[in-house]
Amino acid sequence: GAGVSQSPSNKVTEKGKDVELRCDPISGHTALYWYRQSLGQGLEFLIYFQGNSAPDKSGLPSDRFSAERTGGSVSTLTIQRTQQEDSAVYLCASSLGLAGGSTDTQYFGPGTRLTVL
Amino acid sequence: AQTVTQSQPEMSVQEAETVTLSCTYDTSENNYYLFWYKQPPSRQMILVIRQEAYKQQNATENRFSVNFQKAAKSFSLKISDSQLGDTAMYFCAFMKHVREAAGNKLTFGGGTRVLVKP
Numbered sequence: 704g705a706g707v708s709q710s711p712s713n714k715v716t717e718k719g720k721d722v723e724l725r726c727d728p729i730s731g732h733t734a735l736y737w738y739r740q741s742l743g744q745g746l747e748f749l750i751y752f753q754g755n756s757a758p759d760k761s762g763l764p765s766d767r768f769s770a771e772r773t774g775g776s777v778s779t780l781t782i783q784r785t786q787q788e789d790s791a792v793y794l795c796a797s798s799l800g801l802a803g804g805s806t807d808t809q810y811f812g813p814g815t816r817l818t819v820l
Numbered sequence: 821a822q823t824v825t826q827s828q829p830e831m832s833v834q835e836a837e838t839v840t841l842s843c844t845y846d847t848s849e850n851n852y853y854l855f856w857y858k859q860p861p862s863r864q865m866i867l868v869i870r871q872e873a874y875k876q877q878n879a880t881e882n883r884f885s886v887n888f889q890k891a892a893k894s895f896s897l898k899i900s901d902s903q904l905g906d907t908a909m910y911f912c913a914f915m916k917h918v919r920e921a922a923g924n925k926l927t928f929g930g931g932t933r934v935l936v937k938p
Contacts, residue, residue, distance in 0.1 A: 751924075759925070812864075
């Protein structure tokens with residue numbers, strides 16, 4: 704497909720369970736981002752991958768959150784021992800990873816709505 | 821750290837009329853980029869318009885235009901000839917320029933809900 708895709712679209716889980724959210728970036732995009740959108744906190748940056756560089760994990764809210772990007776393409780965001788406050792829409796974005804002054808526009812996927820009961 | 825403020829939680833406009841959404845930001849950076857994203861009920865964030873801080877000329881994209889005031893750190897969005905399909909949440913976002921590396925995180929405002937009435 705032409706755009707960023709995410710799966711599942713919706714996920715309902717019980718408190719304490721682990722969940723995995725998947726993101727397929729636009730082909731050829733070297734940069735990938737995860738954001739969280741919740742009622743109380745708005746849109747927050749979580750983590751950023753750029754090529755083979757070490758990821759910027761500065762936005763991850765706790766050590767229950769982790770993410771990986773395999774082969775420089777698909778990314779998985781994992782939340783362990785989910786809590787009710789983890790309920791949110793998790794958005795993935797990708798960009799070309801342009802350097803040297805170019806605007807590096809991020810294109811977003813449709814998000815995964817996570818509900819923790 | 822950067823902050824982005826959208827002071828209007830909700831706005832309504834009649835179809836074919838014009839609406840202006842405000843956005844202010846706080847940064848010590850000199851080189852950066854500003855964006856407006858639209859999020860309809862489908863949840864898909866769609867880029868509306870972008871502005872490079874080093875450009876004095878205001879960006880325009882069809883019915884969408886911005887008023888970028890760098891000294892005032894203001895970046896408002898004007899939607900002209902509003903259409904029913906413009907009904908959505910609108911987010912203002914900031915990204916600082918990084919010379920050596922590519923890409924950077926977006927800092928978002930709280931959003932403005934726009935309702936276009938027939």
